[in-house]
Amino acid sequence: MASVRKTDLSGATCPIARSLSDIGDWWSLLIVRDALAGMTRFSEFQRSLGCAKNILSARLAKLVEREVLTLAPASDGSAYSEYRLTEKGKALRVPLVALRQWGEEFLFEPDEERLGLVDKRDGLPVAPLALRAQDGRLLGPDDVQVSATLPEAGTVPDPA
């Protein structure tokens, strides 16, 4: 049954369904989180996630198959291989930050310690992600609609 669901969603016209089909399980997203934090080796992921090796192996293989990670010889010349994020993998930074900010707002007590994402320059937390129109206007829930179209690709702003 899992494979039926997967097949259905991977061909969905809804990009959310397709994304969940591609990377939508905990372990995969937590692996990507760790890779974004600089981890590259099996042993590092294993230590961070504390999951069974066979589960981690399967998830890493799937992420390589989906071209979220690539497997490359270690940069230090050792016998170990390194998992590196592709552009597709690096782009998961934004959904992960969105999940992080949602969790921070709704799943922690105000005085509870948490791992926060901060701007290196001023040490302040990054601003909450916000929906904006192409011209920069902030968009509320009633300002947008889903439509079956072939949208022009938006331009990703280039960090200074």
Added chain:
Amino acid sequence: MASVRKTDLSGATCPIARSLSDIGDWWSLLIVRDALAGMTRFSEFQRSLGCAKNILSARLAKLVEREVLTLAPASDGSAYSEYRLTEKGKALRVPLVALRQWGEEFLFEPDEERLGLVDKRDGLPVAPLALRAQDGRLLGPDDVQVSATLPEAGTVPDPA
């Protein structure tokens, strides 16, 4: 084993892990997607998702338990109950838009039809979500770091 994972992650100091523990399965996020699109009834979700009724029941019950949805008498006075999003549920709009935009960029052929999120005013797709500092600067991957802190809550910009 699933429950062991869940217990671990729900107490994690990482908000991403906690979020995934709270709402991190496909069906739950697709239900929230449909609720954000205006659906309120079991039959609507069932038609949209095409999943087995017992799975849908279990997921809806979990979302109510997690206070993402509330169950209320139907607004039209009929015998049916309505599932309505809480503030916590409505706030999942941002992670879902982030997943949507990632999927649009990496999981569709350029000429493939997809459901896009557009600004009602000008009909254009919403701009890609971007990380910004509190002062509005765009932040690239090297401009941020994760730190074990108790960040001040950022202020969510108020849509005009």
